[in-house]
Amino acid sequence: MSDTYKQAGVDIAAGNEAVERMKKHVKTTFRPEVMTDLGGFGALFKLNKDQYEEPVLVSGTDGVGTKLKLAFAMDQHDTIGIDAVAMCVNDIVVQGAEPLFFLDYLACDKVIPSKIESIVKGIADGCNQAGCSLIGGETAEMPGMYSEGEYDIAGFTVGIVDKSKMINGSNIAAGDAVIGLASSGVHSNGFSLVRKLLLEDAGYSLQQELPELGGRLGDVLLAPTKIYVKPLLGLLKEIEVKGMAHITGGGFIENIPRMLPDGVNVDIEYGSWPILPIFKLMQEKGSISNKDMFTTFNMGIGMVLVVKEQDADGVLQYLRSVGEEAYVIGRVTEGERIVTFTGAEV
Incomplete structure (x- = not known):
């Protein structure tokens, strides 16, 4: 089955190798609340709700746009993941939320394990900078959908803030x-x-x-x-x-x-x-x-x-x-x- 699939452009073995390569980077981001390792159908994260009087979850999703074109041209892929994280976590911190975890979606024409590792290491670096856990993601090999050597990346983050500490700008006044x-x-x-x-x-x-x-x-x-x-x-x-x-x-x-x-x-x-x-x-x-x-x-x-x-x-x-x-x-x-x-x- 895998040999037949490989002939169609999807290399399961390369995908498995990429997952193994990324694990050491992903684990550096794990907070104590993370309850699962990579490989499960869903990622589990224990919410310490007792730390909050009235917890509110705040979510954000984004990508990095055509900055990717420059990464392709430079063949430099180790920081684009930081961008993906930044675009999401910066959006939710403006409401006073602490980012808890992050998930990524990476789609490419062909899985090259070393390249995927480099991209995911960047995501992990971004998560460490933000203090959130990279608890899961998807790497999709999609031959025919992307030009050779190209990929797209997007992410999703969830954070938390006490309702009484939410920042919404409602009390901004002239003179501030x-x-x-x-x-x-x-x-x-x-x-x-x-x-x-x-x-x-x-x-x-x-x-x-x-x-x-x-x-x-x-x-x-x-x-x-x-x-x-x-x-x-x-x-x-x-x-x-x-x-x-x-x-x-x-x-x-x-x-x-x-x-x-x-x-x-x-x-x-x-x-x-x-x-x-x-x-x-x-x-x-x-x-x-x-x-x-x-x-x-x-x-x-x-x-x-x-x-x-x-x-x-x-x-x-x-x-x-x-x-x-x-x-x-x-x-x-x-x-x-x-x-x-x-x-x-x-």
Whole structure:
């Protein structure tokens, strides 16, 4: 049966080898609540509900989009899994949730065990950064569905927060401070435009060393998405955070309003943080307006927080003490749930 299936393009033995290779990486993520090993039909996770007065489960799912095209071109697969985790866990931590576990879905044209191991190791690295367990997943070999050497990856996470500690932005008010946490690069959004601007139109090579970027273009673009979970969960134990926004697809313009109640805007002070060189390069080469840049990319800020004005210094001090670059980047003003800018036309 397996030989016949192999002739059709599905290698069961290679799949089994890939599972064995990934086990050591997966097990590094296991929290005490994990009740099953890999290989079962379902993964079991014991909920320590006694730690919570009124526990609420928070879930999120996402992928990494066409950033995968760069991983294929660079033949570099050990960090794309971090991106998959980051896109999910950063989305749920903004509501105050601690990620508990993660599951992945990996589909490819052909299972190459060493390559699958590299991808899953990245997922495990991301889970360790977020403090959640990689408790299961699916690796699907699908000949004819993907071009040679290509794959797709997506993930799903579940977290938990006490109902009384949920963050929903409802008490954000005019006068509050807006804090930005630095991104590690482009993260995992906007790569269709990135590829068009830099590779197709400007004619750069991913292998090209660009002095203004401090390294190879491909390495800068593949820098994994920063995972903000542990610094933010630590901060929430010390200082009240009124609202948080993960700056993903839609940039500042579309993501910041998602945390705002009626009656307020966020006014961003342009120039209050360093815009990364990769964004300046794309804007220059594509002659792109500020508005389009801030509607597409994170522009060097991957997470935005709203706190009381009097708490801003304490927030900055805490975040910097745990290794995060953070800046006061604006203020909450009266308005209609939009983002405005001071210091530049956007």
